Amino acid sequence: MGYIDTKKSTKAKVTTVGNTPINVVIAPRSPSGADSESLLTTIFKSVKSLFVGMKVTIGYLVRPSTVVTQQYPENRETLKMFDRFRGQLRLIKDENNYMNCNGCNFCEIACPNGSIVITDQRNPVNEKLELERFLWRLDSCTFCNACLQACPHDALEWSDGFEAAVYDRRLLVYTLNDYAGPPVKAINRAKKKEDRVEELLATMEPRKQYGGPVPLAGRKMPGVPALETENTKDNASPKHK
Amino acid sequence: MLENLLTHSAFEILTLSDRAAQALAENPWEAAGYTLLALGGTGAFLSLLGMALIYVERKVAAHFQCRLGPMRVGWHGMLQSIADALKLLQKEDIIPEKADKLLFFLAPVFSIIATVLALIIIPMSPSLQVVDLNIGVIFISAVGGFGVLGILLAGWSSNNKWSLLGAMRAGAQFISYEISVTLSLLVITLLAGSLQLSEIVQSQQDGWWIWRGHIVGVVAFFVFIISSTAELNRPPFDLPEAESELTGGFHTEYSGLRFSFFFLAEFINMFIASALGATLFFGGWMPFHIGGFETFNSIMDLIPPGLWFAGKTAFIVFLMMWVRWTFPRLRVDQLMRLEWKFLLPVGFINLFAAATIVLTKLYFFPGQ
Ligand code: SF4
Ligand code: SF4
Secondary structure, three states: OOOEOOOOOOEEEEEEEOOEEEEEEEOOEOOHHHHHOOHHHHHHHHHHHHHHHHHHHHHHHHOHHHOOOOOOOOOOOOOOOOOOOOOOEEEOEOOOOOEOOOOOOHHHHHOOOOOEEEEEEEOOOOOOEEEEEEEEEOOOOOOOOHHHHHOOOOOEEEOOOOOOOOOOHHHHEEEOOOEEEOOHHHHHHHHHHOOOHHHHHHOOEEOOOOOOOOHHHHOOEOOEOOOOOOOHHHHOOOOEO | OHHHHHOOOOOOOOOHHHHHHHHHHHOHHHHHHHHHHHHHHHHHHHHHHHHHHHHHHHHHHHHHOOOOOOOOOOHHHOOHHHHHHHHHHHOOOOOOOOOOHHHHHHHHHHHHHHHHHHHOOOOOEOOEOOOOOOOHHHHHHHHHHHHHHHHHHHHHHOOOHHHHHHHHHHHHHHHHHHHHHHHHHHHHHHHHOOOOHHHHHHOOOOOOHHHHOHHHHHHHHHHHHHHHHHHOOOOOOOOOOOHHHHOOHHHOOOOHHHHHHHHHHHHHHHHHHHHHHHHHHOOOOOOOOOOOOHHHHHHHHOOOHHHHHHHHHHHHHHHHHHHHOOOOOOOHHHHHHHHHHHHHHHHHHHHHHHHHHHHHOOOOOOOO
């Protein structure tokens, strides 16, 4: 029975895989005679570890502050989610509601299961590609975080919202951007150069949360009400990509 | 009566059966009243205590695991057990088609009867005990075996391989650990010089056996607490139920009221084991006395004996819950090894040591 003895000092060495240096920890194994430690030592060790366990659990019992479960519907107002909680995908916006995302498509490529579909358009003012629609499918997203890691413009974040249940699966396909148009960088650049800022801002078009190609195209069906979508020309295939 | 309780010099033992016998000579109706009181009282005590213990266990377990436990029904979930009991009563009663119907019906009854039989001889206070048998300790061991008969029958009659495996494990476990329990009971019997529970309590007037009997008492207490946890089929010895391997063990096929009988019996058995531990090692309802210190002793006597008993029993119950929610579970072979290779030799050596101590009067306050 070999086990890793964490008490003994560990040695570390660096190997390279391809060009990446990787730290390898060599865990000391107990000598093969570890099983033959005397019976009394074994008993002493086991009993001691049982008491350590009892100390831990009594610690939890006497300190109610260690309770981690939430009384959810009651504390809905004050509930604070945890730092790394992955609720729903959201585009980061600044105080003017301008987004960072410029529709570079990296997240769509990174997504392992096609939960993101990005559509781009070319801005008539600054002649640059920009985001037209950011479509995110909560129903197929696995919350793997790959999109956040892939994004080079720090444009995505997770919200705290966990109450994602809906009665109609069409409602699980979200358009994340509220406008189609230039990202905050392009706007700032234009402001700096004082180059057709008003015209650039005028190119922004609003986008609704439920718009674009939603399942069933937002149609009314028996028992399923029609979904309010914006201009249905968006429902057709993307203009350019 | 009350004066007797307040003056520590003499605790008059007056069990319900004694009162019934006394009353029988004069007024048979009074005797019948006492009998009914004993019956109804035991029944009510059984169900109320069962519900209370289940609630406490759930709360304690939750806080051991950083949870809150039941919070919705009543203040901090106080009424949760009642809600659960009502739910259990309404459940469909399923009897497997191939089951042995008679035995299937009898098994939970056996279990609960064994529990009631053990419950009636527990001395809860000088005036609160149903019968005081002069062979109390033996009686407790005997009816404990009756309880495991219920489990074996349940496993056999269910006609289900999991139930049978669980029941066989329960049988093996009970037979093995019963020896250790009896050995530790014998130690106290030797020290106290009696098998009668009330006399064992009286013998601790000068100090509880766990410290009057010093090393021997402590060792016997640990052997007792380990092996009675095993007898109760409580984790870390819950192999007969073994949810992960045997779905539910011997009660896999049971539902509704019959299941609740097993469940109730299990929790009351925990109380009985704790009460027995308190009676034998911590002096039962006897207040904390140190032989010779009269002032101290009379201050301690101000607390009523019933409270002493409740407090000590609650302490052991808590100890059992603490162990249950902390310790890792044992495998079947480890279980047997612990008993036959460790507890049994320790128990025997301890018994010899106890005999030596009694002969040489090496325990504390031997004179009185
Ligand atoms: S979290 Fe993963 S699955 Fe979800 S959208 Fe991002 S990359 Fe796709
Ligand atoms: S979210 Fe990031 S990665 Fe995705 S399109 Fe926008 S800028 Fe590119």
